[in-house]
Amino acid sequence: QQQVKQSPQSLIVQKGGISIINCAYENTAFDYFPWYQQFPGKGPALLIAIRPDVSEKKEGRFTISFNKSAKQFSLHIMDSQPGDSATYFCAASRTGNQFYFGTGTSLTVIP
Amino acid sequence: DTAVSQTPKYLVTQMGNDKSIKCEQNLGHDTMYWYKQDSKKFLKIMFSYNNKELIINETVPNRFSPKSPDKAHLNLHINSLELGDSAVYFCASGSFARATGELFFGEGSRLTVL
Numbered sequence: 001q002q003q004v005k006q007s008p009q010s011l012i013v014q015k016g017g018i019s020i021i022n023c024a025y026e027n028t029a030f031d032y033f034p035w036y037q038q039f040p041g042k043g044p045a046l047l048i049a050i051r052p053d054v055s056e057k058k059e060g061r062f063t064i065s066f067n068k069s070a071k072q073f074s075l076h077i078m079d080s081q082p083g084d085s086a087t088y089f090c091a092a093s094r095t096g097n098q099f100y101f102g103t104g105t106s107l108t109v110i111p
Numbered sequence: 112d113t114a115v116s117q118t119p120k121y122l123v124t125q126m127g128n129d130k131s132i133k134c135e136q137n138l139g140h141d142t143m144y145w146y147k148q149d150s151k152k153f154l155k156i157m158f159s160y161n162n163k164e165l166i167i168n169e170t171v172p173n174r175f176s177p178k179s180p181d182k183a184h185l186n187l188h189i190n191s192l193e194l195g196d197s198a199v200y201f202c203a204s205g206s207f208a209r210a211t212g213e214l215f216f217g218e219g220s221r222l223t224v225l
Binding site: 032034036038041042043044045046049087089093095098099101103104106 | 115144151152153154156159167201203212213214215216217218219
């Protein structure tokens with residue numbers, strides 16, 4: 001059973017546009033929601049993360065929006081750049097337990 | 112200094128062979144993981160070790176055997192390789208009970224079984 005559902009599978013955005021990737025989870029015990037970015041030939045790397053006590057976290061052009069009641073969270077990439085082209089994974093975990101990853105979103109930003 | 116390093120980066124082998132992938136982390140973490148990433152990019156956890164003790168063992172064929180000689184190393188040995196084992200295998204490390212919960216991944220080992 002997929003603990004974290006991610007959509008869309010792929011996304012094409014024009015340079016300067018907003019990229020939005022959505023995730024949903026079931027387990028209300030999860031208390032850590034990171035987003036990982038993976039470039040071809042590299043391992044995933046932490047991009048930004050949020051805990052359920054806040055509804056939004058922003059780091060530069062990247063923002064996580066978190067809706068605890070709906071059990072959903074999303075990644076927004078403002079002013080998307082070709083260098084943002086990568087695969088993005090959402091994840092969820094409970095402190096001290098394993099991570100559950102979404103199925104990934106392949107983002108392509110067209111110049 | 113590379114935080115999580117895996118060797119080899121590429122591995123091409125014949126069906127039926129046995130191969131190993133090594134992983135080392137210099138971050139002082141107490142937990143290490145093996146993930147398998149298939150052609151669709153899905154990250155599937157295989158094993159997790161905390162302080163050299165196996166804590167996660169997902170449904171993985173017993174041809175796969177992890178070994179953790181110490182907290183900084185987690186190796187993966189695969190017996191009787193099959194075509195379906197072709198994938199990228201990622202090692203990761205983290206602190207089991209730490210609040211930030213961040214996982215640090217290696218660059219992956221691409222295994223191709225012919």
